[in-house]
Amino acid sequence: MRLYNTLTRSEENFAPGPDNTVRMYTCGLTVYARGHIGNFRTFICVDVLRRTLKYLLGYRVKQVMNFTDVDDRTIIGAKKAGMDLRTYTERHIADFRDDARALGLEEVEESPRATDEANLHAMADLVRLLEKNGHTYVSDGSIYFKISTMPRYGRLAHLDHEGMKPGARVDADTYAKEDARDFVLWKASKPDEPAWDLVDPPGRPGWHLECSAMALRLLGEPPIDIHAGGVDLIFPHHENEIAQSECATGKPFSRFWVHVEYLIVDEQKMSKSLGNTYTIPDVVIRGYRPSAVRYLLLSAHYRKQLNFTWASLGQAEEALRRLTDFLVRLGTVAREGASGDIAARVGQARRDFADAMQDDLNTAAALGVVFELVRSLRSAIDAGQLGTGDVPGIRQAFDEFDRVLGVFSLRLAEDDQPPVPVEEIERLIEDRQGARRRREFAAADRIRDDLAARGVLLEDGTGGTRWKRK
RNA sequence: GGCGCCGUCGCCAAGAGGUAAGGCAGAGGUCUGCAAAACCUCCACCCCCGGUUCAAAUCCGGGCGGCGCCUCCA
Structure with a gap:
């Protein structure tokens, strides 16, 4: 398939290695709050990528999607809630799993937490490797990665630090670093913060470290095939992951970098301070369904910003209703026989659908193909040209569409739970x-x-x- | 200041040199006790100005407008 690679800023042909298994890492949620629909845009798009690779192209997929369960926000949240970190983040992980189920996300093969024992050890090993290779220094009790030891730094984000505006935001604890671009690998813990003495000096993992460590531990020899996340992670997170991983292993980290664009709300970026973040429970309270959210998020290409409005969610609700009404109607076809013409139309739609999905995941075009087929088939039903013999082939096609999009069965399952007995x-x-x-x-x-x-x-x-x- | 994205019907959204998919909403019709659903019909020279070309929504240049990133972020 054709897949856009942020590393080269172009579409490339994607295929896994000789074992036919795609090894993919996705940066998951920081579990200090319930995930919002912006977070889920990324996860849904990656889910569709995963399904396309698995069901349309027949590859095996091994996907890791982590939970960041130790960072400033989780530590502060746990402290406020008077809970220990692990218990506090557990609750948000449970919420995430509920929302993921409601949105039809397939379970990934591995969903590690940063504070899992094995992962902390993997991080410590990584830090030691970087120390041994001369990429680190200690300052104020924290271990930093020294950017100047990596000439290729900045390749993913294409950032030119010479051109950085003096007014641009700079890390608050810059003073502790030798260079403003350096980033923390292992952070000195304050007295009341969690700390691990796996490396010297003891402390807690920096954000970037966990993803490198978990990806390398769970997916094996680098390079992995695909590393995915939201566009906001390109810099600094993914750039830093590359620095750590490649300086530790001496090998390229990931062949493809896939980034999902922002979901914005009412023309503005979603953010807690603007009060415009919506969660799945928020959507349900307003009378909309999770399936409509999934549909809406798939109705635009993943590399284009998508402006979320309640009106567009309503439109998604109607569009999806039309599609699933058709699937129900198929069950009422009574006329006997089958038509070669119908089979040809279905076959063409399957090819067009597959082409669209393989064209850098063009879900909007793929949905267009489905709608055109639906109208054509419904017209045939009305004209008495479609018989029971045609139905299995049609169902097979829609099953195929749905294995990739994951939205029809989701909607039908919701329909099975009416508000009246x-x-x-x-x-x-x-x-x-x-x-x-x-x-x-x-x-x-x-x-x-x-x-x-x-x-x-x-x-x-x-x-x-x-x-x-x- | 640097890097990047986007502007297609009232709304959402594909298309990326060959004369504008699809959805929502709307109008008229068929069907219906009335509806609903469904079907049929209708509904766009693609932000502006230049250029290249037999041919431009698509390529190039210049505007105008919107958005993102430049160490919290999916």
């Missing part, structure tokens, strides 16, 4: 049918309106009345 809905449909037979339309309409007010819609078709979740 199914037995009650069915009883009310019976009552309404009786009223209709007696031509008591006012009574019939009242039943329909009441159910609609409770979130259940009724539709009268030739095969009887069907209900669906609003």
Whole structure:
């Protein structure tokens, strides 16, 4: 497939190594708060990349997505909550897992935490290797990486430090560093902060260190195939990961760097200070479904900023409803027979879909292909040109689309949980049918309106009345 | 100051030299007890100005506008 590589700033052909396994690392959530939909944009896009590699291209995938469970924010949060760090972050990890499930994220092979014993040891080993190779120095009890020992530093971010504006933000503890560009590998802990004495002097891991250590420990010999995350991680995080990993191992760290653009809200960057971060529970409280969030996030290309508005989420909700209505309708096809013409249309759509996905994950175009196929097939149903013999092939195609997009089955699963008990809905449909037979339309309409007010819609078709979740 | 992205219908969004996919919303029609759903029909010379070309939304130059990064960030 064609995949954009931030390292070369161009699309390249992607294929895994000879064992046909894609080894992929994704920078996950810092678990000091519930993840917001901006975080999940990245995770959903990476999930779709993973699914494309697995299901469309037939590669095996070994993906690691970490939890950053030790940093300033988690330490402060735990202190405020009066909990120990591990217990505090545990809670946010559980929330993340709930949200991930609601959004249809596939479980990844490994989801390590930075403070897992094995990972701390891997980090300590990495620091020792860097010390041995002469890339470090100690200042004020912290161990720093010395940028000047790595001539190739800055290759990913294309940053020219000569041109840095003097007014640009600079780390508060610059004074402790020999050079403002240096970054901390192992941070001196304050007295009431967690510390590990795995390296000398004791302290806690710097943010960048954990990802290098976990990627190398869990994915094996570098280079790994893909390293992914949000665009905001290009610098400094990924640049620093490269520095640590390559100076420690002497080998390239990752062949591909994949970065997902920002989700912005009402034309502004999402941030806690602007109060415009939304979580999955926020979305549900407003009456929208997680499946619509997933759909919306896939409706634009992952390398373009996506402006989130409640209006666009509503549009996503409607679009997705149309698609899944079709899948339900397929089950009502009664005419016998099959048509070669239908099979040809389905086959063409499958090829177009696969082409779009392999073109640097063009989900927007892929969704366009699906919609065109749906309209064409529905038209055929209305015209009496589609028979039961066509249905399995159509279902197979939509299963294939959905294995990659992961959004139809998510929506259908939500539909299976109506806000009114199914037995009650069915009883009310019976009552309404009786009223209709007696031509008591006012009574019939009242039943329909009441159910609609409770979130259940009724539709009268030739095969009887069907209900669906609003 | 440096690096980079973007501007396509009321809204969302593909397309990246060959004459504008798709979705939402809207208008008219078919179907329906009425609806809903669905189908049919309609709904864009692509921010502006130059240039290259037989041909430009697509390439080049210059504007205008929006956004991101330059050590908290998905």
